[in-house]
Amino acid sequence: MEYSKSKLSEEKVFKDPVHRYVHVRDRVIWDLIGTKEFQRLRRIRQLGTSFLTFHGAEHSRFNHSLGVYEIVRRIVDDVFPGRPGWDKEERLLSLCAALLHDLGHGPFSHSFEKVFHLDHENFTREIILGDTEVHAVLARVSADFPKKVSEVIAKTYDNTLVISLISSQIDADRMDYLQRDAYFTGVSYGHFDMERLLRVMRPREEQVVFKYSGMHAVEDYIMSRYQMYWQVYFHPVTRSAEVILTKILHRAKELHRNHYSFKHEPLHFYSLFQDQVTLEDYLKLDEAIILYYFQMWQEEEDAILKDLCHRFVNRHLFKYVEFDPAKEYRKHSELEKLFKEAGIDPDYYLVVDSSSDLPYDFYRPGEEEERLPIYLLMKNDELRELSRESDIVDAISGKRRTDHKLYFPADFIQDDSSEPAIKRQIRRILEI
Amino acid sequence: MEYSKSKLSEEKVFKDPVHRYVHVRDRVIWDLIGTKEFQRLRRIRQLGTSFLTFHGAEHSRFNHSLGVYEIVRRIVDDVFPGRPGWDKEERLLSLCAALLHDLGHGPFSHSFEKVFHLDHENFTREIILGDTEVHAVLARVSADFPKKVSEVIAKTYDNTLVISLISSQIDADRMDYLQRDAYFTGVSYGHFDMERLLRVMRPREEQVVFKYSGMHAVEDYIMSRYQMYWQVYFHPVTRSAEVILTKILHRAKELHRNHYSFKHEPLHFYSLFQDQVTLEDYLKLDEAIILYYFQMWQEEEDAILKDLCHRFVNRHLFKYVEFDPAKEYRKHSELEKLFKEAGIDPDYYLVVDSSSDLPYDFYRPGEEEERLPIYLLMKNDELRELSRESDIVDAISGKRRTDHKLYFPADFIQDDSSEPAIKRQIRRILEI
Amino acid sequence: MEYSKSKLSEEKVFKDPVHRYVHVRDRVIWDLIGTKEFQRLRRIRQLGTSFLTFHGAEHSRFNHSLGVYEIVRRIVDDVFPGRPGWDKEERLLSLCAALLHDLGHGPFSHSFEKVFHLDHENFTREIILGDTEVHAVLARVSADFPKKVSEVIAKTYDNTLVISLISSQIDADRMDYLQRDAYFTGVSYGHFDMERLLRVMRPREEQVVFKYSGMHAVEDYIMSRYQMYWQVYFHPVTRSAEVILTKILHRAKELHRNHYSFKHEPLHFYSLFQDQVTLEDYLKLDEAIILYYFQMWQEEEDAILKDLCHRFVNRHLFKYVEFDPAKEYRKHSELEKLFKEAGIDPDYYLVVDSSSDLPYDFYRPGEEEERLPIYLLMKNDELRELSRESDIVDAISGKRRTDHKLYFPADFIQDDSSEPAIKRQIRRILEI
């Protein structure tokens, strides 16, 4: 039988705390899950440093990737079949793109990307198109199948309906992670009626739309998303750990540039330091590797690297205060000066971090972030943009919220064994 | 104020998916949580290799330790106060013992203990009594406090009621892990009415007992425990991963004994190989470290070490068949012979693994495992052993169940590129 | 289009707390739900007097009937199609039988059946075969369809597989009520993994069987059932209310026999009193009607009827003590005598009530209650009776448990304004 149509003799299931079971019938999907590139996602946490705030948030991207697949599977197997606008030939492509959409993520992606100028989306494409086990499986389907999967994930595929299943303001990716992250952190936000959303989803040529009767479930989803961003994803303790992690990477890179001799050689980091990472190098990285180095580096000579690694490993994080960069520019300069005088390098120990979110937006052509709006399917078959029907969504639509905080090591500043006068001044400014 | 009575100015809470919140008011507890020895538990999974079967089971021992503490906190703060038999001076000791009871666990404890002759209970004691941050905190309470905590965990403390809170057939340890492991794996077993159990718990001089009116909740707990053992803890896929992990450790040790030259030097393993592990060595171990080596060893020369590490990292596990060691002894010998002839070392690739559990037992003096029975407190204040009142518990009491399985690499045996005739014979015997 | 195949233009859903949604596509099912005989089930509580113990247990038989339908729908639409042994022509019949299986239940069935010699199964048959809206719908399918539905419910239909879906030791009826009653009472028993049970169900010529791999889910179901019986269904407070209700009916019947002149005429009861209930009379009964009379009868002259109704309406229930009818026969006679002397009629105020349950049984030919065993489908396609494979089920199989209690009005006996000496004696015997 044709590989693309080949089914397992017996359905395989994964026990999943969020969707109860993840069901696999397609041999292609089963084979993809077994590849080493996909298994590697087990060693990368879904929420990076959040486990230091929410101790339950230790779940991996493997976990989430199966979940996104399962949601798309339900859509393409239970909701779309037989409806106009849906081309059933796109089924397997949709499933593969859902499963693999996060494949290029590395350990603590956000920090690594920033410091080493990486782009996980590029790696996703490279894994799918390169010399990998994943590529081999996809290529068995057809010669151009890997490219199609890659295009869906890169949002350049010409059937935008397929893209919208995994990349839009309401898609399987977000639906899974909101619920999953809520489950593992244990917060009571993140709940919405996914069953209902699936029931009211309809395929349209351009994108997925939602029957008007499900508008309240869509509203609820948007509110959940909003709460999860501010309660979980932007939690200041998580940001504090992220700040330290970023500074560790900066410091290691800086030391390397200055020909510092590491006690424990950073073999896995050389190509990163030189901005010359190959796919092979990249695939060797995972959180176990990174944590291994951080632990070893607790014994380095360099005081900053050593201290920051110690902080990360043992969760001695930075404290924070609210900070308004627009109004408090001078305060920041003054603190920088005082930190230097106190012998605390402000480049590593005085950090402004900002979080910003736009809960929903309709389409604003020409703006930086063009976001496809959510459409409601009215009884007369007309489409209407969500915020025109929903008072609540209208109220928050397009309203960006940004928070800034200033992070610093409170223990250093409270340690009066050196420079007590300067530190007193710092404390007065920080009001701690 | 006395350190042992010192309270935080504001209660701290941890969001916990199982107990909703873990509450900390005591400074001693807060300080213990912040020690590096306790934070290290974040890097050790509660269920070892189970995450390869249940992808949600990525939660750490840190997670569980807080949970046990929270259950004991509810008992000593909400249930016991004011009841005869309870000495409120034991409160802090109970809380510390609960929090620290698993402190000595290392990465994949079960396998490491077997191969390297370690004992995590010894390490727990050493951490509590040795030169550690945990010891420093406990010693601030009083000079003999570390010893008392250690005795409670070692079950030698003279107030056996305190011991029974964390080590008996129904204790805070089991109550937490059954619920927690059920939550993170997503299985529907593991549920019982802990609220009710807490409500009917009563202190007695010897141990915790349960009011007769809560008997059904106790029964339910025992059934949950039984199901979790067979459905989760002894799951054959988990056992398969455990078998491979144990064999990796064996192989590395064997290679070291034979002066094999590792490409990637096993620095963290030397003292293990020589059965000379110090506390300092031990505390450096965690799952990140171990996984780091396993990944590096995928590139070793030694074919067996390389293959086994590859299997573990990429989840290419062994298959299994039921096996009765009593009746099928000859079959096993024959398979060993055939494996050797086929060039597959049976010491590493043909493994019998047994799981065995006794769901509940009353007291059988003189027997190998003397287990304290569960007592019901009758209306007339008499105590009666559970199985005398509960038909269901009586039915299963003392009935040990044991399962044996034979694990092997199905891919090797199905690969007919070498020794096809022998492999055919192996397959016939294994009925695969 | 043929009525039996007719589908609604759009699927209808009922929001259901247990199954999330109940889905209806078949016009026949939709029409049946709309009949007045089915709507009448809204006015009959699923758990009779249990709401006086568990205040959440106010759910109706309408609720449960939809649930049983939904479970069977999932079996015949998602699990059975395409499997040998399943005749898809039986689909609609299975759905209708599931929906209608409790149709003949009246208000507080158990008590009414006992006192007035009714049989709800007869009424179910009469409603299905008689001149009713339900019959009219079923007859539109085909002339013999009502008879077939009736036979499935009466367990005389020749396809025993269809019968086993709703009447066996593990069927859709039990699966729904255990979960539903647990949900509405709020108890933590009653949970089992129905998703898994549905996944491992297989049709066989004789009956539904379960794949061996699902054995633990079956065990869990049996334990849930056991706990629900003793924790909820046989709860002594519920039994106390049931005892009073039964005595009210007895008293009213007795008064009528004795030509007592009711202040409030029992129009709805006349045919009951005379054991001449027609279907028309029966269908007029529901719990609102009965409660109406009980409220009115609080103002009757007859002291016993008045008192019992007052007790039921205002939840002034009887107290109880354990009672062993075999050993304590004399005690009972003595109490009867003393009650009479104290002017408290023992026929109404001293009641022995017994509860008895057999958690599971294999087939014992010739015995009173022949129960079809649960079969496991082994890998070699052989069937094995559950208790031969499951240690736990074997341990409890065939073990009947019976509890007896003696119910009485404690307030009467504690009221020493009359016959204090006799009452003191009664209290001594009852140990209250």
Added chain:
Amino acid sequence: MEYSKSKLSEEKVFKDPVHRYVHVRDRVIWDLIGTKEFQRLRRIRQLGTSFLTFHGAEHSRFNHSLGVYEIVRRIVDDVFPGRPGWDKEERLLSLCAALLHDLGHGPFSHSFEKVFHLDHENFTREIILGDTEVHAVLARVSADFPKKVSEVIAKTYDNTLVISLISSQIDADRMDYLQRDAYFTGVSYGHFDMERLLRVMRPREEQVVFKYSGMHAVEDYIMSRYQMYWQVYFHPVTRSAEVILTKILHRAKELHRNHYSFKHEPLHFYSLFQDQVTLEDYLKLDEAIILYYFQMWQEEEDAILKDLCHRFVNRHLFKYVEFDPAKEYRKHSELEKLFKEAGIDPDYYLVVDSSSDLPYDFYRPGEEEERLPIYLLMKNDELRELSRESDIVDAISGKRRTDHKLYFPADFIQDDSSEPAIKRQIRRILEI
């Protein structure tokens, strides 16, 4: 011991699906629950006609009243003690007011109040102050205690903090019903983190306030409330049943005014018809009584009463279309005319029903509905009105949403056996 301080020898618990357990230690509370006026709440559904839309919504006001009590109990026992602003002498008063706040509700209150000019708040006061079992219990506490309880419920008590526990924009009443109604209907709205809300509640002289750190939990509560209003409380099917119920009452009153001779005498209604209801009359009413009459009236001569009762009992409800009373006034007049011509009385069969909600409001002095705002307690101990801090709440604050629908019997209008031309015209206007 003083009655107000008297405790039960053993705590009593009610199993509750929402709060797990409701705990009672105070004898006063236990005695109140046992009164016949409180037990009567078992016979009045919390959500009136909603059970005809959501079949799980069969829970009673008894259910909810215990829940409100339990939330207040947690506040006054676990959260407030020891905090400035809280007078512990108000504890019992708060508990009693919480338990009894809905005591005066009758069957289907909304419709009854409208048609018969009743006010359930008056009845609550009358029950508490009149010659009732409830009054007797309260008066045992102290002579002025009934009056104080009554004042708290009537919002005239001078300690407004106590009032705010059960009557404010975020109080125990709303917190219970949102969760409870969500649980029993099974909808996925209505969830918010009550545990967190309770943790951040603080007593202030004027009212309960919430620590700033809990702002997101408050936001979530407000969104839940919004969704529950539109998804559950204002559900058009529920409104349809309510419309029919109101029209039944109108019709019966009208018939009585016109000296119609009822086949089944409406004994319980006479005082209602004459707007002369005494407390005694009122307490005899409950839903069983009302449903009894509706069933009997299905056999009345009057075609309208008979038809409407038949519709209500058998759930043959009115259909509806959107309707804008401002713009579609002429359409309505035309329909009225056509209905009359078709022989369908528009007074009973063409009904405009409006639902309107204000999700949150800050204080607008002088406006019709002065609502106390929700205050956040900032770190500097200042109070700030919620909408000034919360973007989301600000966005919806003060925005009233109103929906209007037109209800009518679609079956009548589709029945072309009489006046087919007129009915065709009606259908064209209604677009059905």
